[in-house]
Amino acid sequence: MCKTDKRDDILSAAMELMAEQGFHGAPMAMIADKAGVGAGTIYRYFENRDVLIRDVYHMIYDEFVSFLLNRYPTDRPVRECFFHIGKGIIDYLIRNPLKFRYTEQFHNSPYGLEFRKLKLSNDTGEFDFGRDLYYKGLKHQVIKEIPLPIFFDLAFAPIFWAVRDHHTGFVVIDDALAEVIVSSCWDSIRI
Amino acid sequence: MCKTDKRDDILSAAMELMAEQGFHGAPMAMIADKAGVGAGTIYRYFENRDVLIRDVYHMIYDEFVSFLLNRYPTDRPVRECFFHIGKGIIDYLIRNPLKFRYTEQFHNSPYGLEFRKLKLSNDTGEFDFGRDLYYKGLKHQVIKEIPLPIFFDLAFAPIFWAVRDHHTGFVVIDDALAEVIVSSCWDSIRI
DNA sequence: TCATTCGGAATGAACGTTCATTCTTAGTCG
DNA sequence: CGACTAAGAATGAACGTTCATTCCGAATGA
Structure with missing residues (x-):
């Protein structure tokens, strides 16, 4: 699995969860879960939550x-x-x-x-x-x-x-x- | 100061803060402050945050x-x-x-x-x-x-x-x- | 073996809500 | 009128929870 794959997984997971539940119904841990990565991994691809959004x-x-x-x-x-x-x-x-x-x-x-x-x-x-x-x-x-x-x-x-x-x-x-x-x-x- | 006064103060404070800062930029403590009441007082007039909003x-x-x-x-x-x-x-x-x-x-x-x-x-x-x-x-x-x-x-x-x-x-x-x-x-x- | 990436427990800040306590008011009695 | 008392309104420190972010040991691959 290459770098872009994980990045895309995180983007998709964030998009789906935030679309369905609103920004505030989609904590980082949940996004990580849905994307199938660890919570910390998100921060390897996005500086912080704002940047991800x-x-x-x-x-x-x-x-x-x-x-x-x-x-x-x-x-x-x-x-x-x-x-x-x-x-x-x-x-x-x-x-x-x-x-x-x-x-x-x-x-x-x-x-x-x-x-x-x-x-x-x-x-x-x-x-x-x-x-x-x-x-x-x-x-x-x-x-x-x-x-x-x-x-x-x-x-x-x-x-x-x-x-x-x-x-x-x-x-x-x-x-x-x-x-x-x-x-x-x-x-x-x-x- | 009668009951309605305080209730109105809280409503106004909440309205102004939430309009300016967004729902999430207006914590209960800040609303209480602006309304000139204690944090707990809000809960005498409104069951909870949702009801206030x-x-x-x-x-x-x-x-x-x-x-x-x-x-x-x-x-x-x-x-x-x-x-x-x-x-x-x-x-x-x-x-x-x-x-x-x-x-x-x-x-x-x-x-x-x-x-x-x-x-x-x-x-x-x-x-x-x-x-x-x-x-x-x-x-x-x-x-x-x-x-x-x-x-x-x-x-x-x-x-x-x-x-x-x-x-x-x-x-x-x-x-x-x-x-x-x-x-x-x-x-x-x-x- | 070393460098890089990953996972998820740990951290600490923020926040809604609660509750023991204090204060205010109105009523009562001497 | 003034002293006392009770009811209930107000307070804000404390609590428990949630959540973004960090950190370090494990896993991976070169």
């Missing part, structure tokens, strides 16, 4: 973003790009309940705030579909003239809330309903 | 709902009712940052899930503006035919996210922007 998030985040960007129709109309992303989010998060729950936990915690601040001031030049949609939409005059964060809220907040409702059993989101949801979000941002 | 929420919730329902224009068109609520939410939550932060914490915790489940199965006959808007909107054919939870998500999720952005400093919501936000939410639910 952030690393789990980054693992999920990177995979999520790369899924959304797969076949992203950059050259097509903004509306089409938006539908690609919107339906992608629903599709991915419905098929990955644990990852959804984990990111929800994360976003609503001090870690999440820190992460959001970093993203909004992001000038790393890294591609960001939120910005892409916003600036293209403005340029072609197909979306309302509103601040970027508000654009983001209108476009995506209902989608995330809807996925949460799906996972708590309040609604069942099938393809048809997903289409309606994304389309309604589009209605709120389009001119 | 829930009671703080109910205090905020009741006040919030009663604010929103004040001058609710029941007999006017659905659109007008929706604007009343939407702008009321923004107004109230922007003027009460601590209460906003507290409710956000609460909703994204096991307590919150429990509360949501209770509300959705709510047949207490108590007036609920969400349901009122939904059924009136459907009856008069001014809103889309979508499930109630999805209606709720489209109508209100962006509003709450926008308020969060305001409080974290990402945007400044003035009256004009509030109008745009509520109006955009309306665009997403109207036929």
Whole structure:
């Protein structure tokens, strides 16, 4: 068993336990148990609990973003790009309940705030579909003239809330309903 | 000093500390300190920590709902009712940052899930503006035919996210922007 | 044999809750 | 009115538990 194996086992165990039980229902000893390693071993791969929590998030985040960007129709109309992303989010998060729950936990915690601040001031030049949609939409005059964060809220907040409702059993989101949801979000941002 | 005074002091102290530091940054001893009472005293008014947390929420919730329902224009068109609520939410939550932060914490915790489940199965006959808007909107054919939870998500999720952005400093919501936000939410639910 | 990695008992700090004790208040009696 | 008493409210030190982190002996492999 090589180094990466154990690291991944720990990341997965942490993700599952924290998604199911919340950050505070997943002590290090339990994570170690589930990962099949000793408690001390975790500290060979992660400096401390905070680092572990952030690393789990980054693992999920990177995979999520790369899924959304797969076949992203950059050259097509903004509306089409938006539908690609919107339906992608629903599709991915419905098929990955644990990852959804984990990111929800994360976003609503001090870690999440820190992460959001970093993203909004992001000038790393890294591609960001939120910005892409916003600036293209403005340029072609197909979306309302509103601040970027508000654009983001209108476009995506209902989608995330809807996925949460799906996972708590309040609604069942099938393809048809997903289409309606994304389309309604589009209605709120389009001119 | 009468009984209610101390109880209120404890509720306020708990609300402020938990809003600012999160549930886990506000130990009972610190709450007691801030409230100017002994640690043990808290347990004369609240059975335990969970009860305290829930009671703080109910205090905020009741006040919030009663604010929103004040001058609710029941007999006017659905659109007008929706604007009343939407702008009321923004107004109230922007003027009460601590209460906003507290409710956000609460909703994204096991307590919150429990509360949501209770509300959705709510047949207490108590007036609920969400349901009122939904059924009136459907009856008069001014809103889309979508499930109630999805209606709720489209109508209100962006509003709450926008308020969060305001409080974290990402945007400044003035009256004009509030109008745009509520109006955009309306665009997403109207036929 | 030596270096590296691992496991899990040990450690100590943090925290919710309890409870023996003190304090406050209101009622009673001389 | 003032002294005494009892009820119950308030206190905060102490307790037991939980948990992140450390540490050291065992295991592994070169």
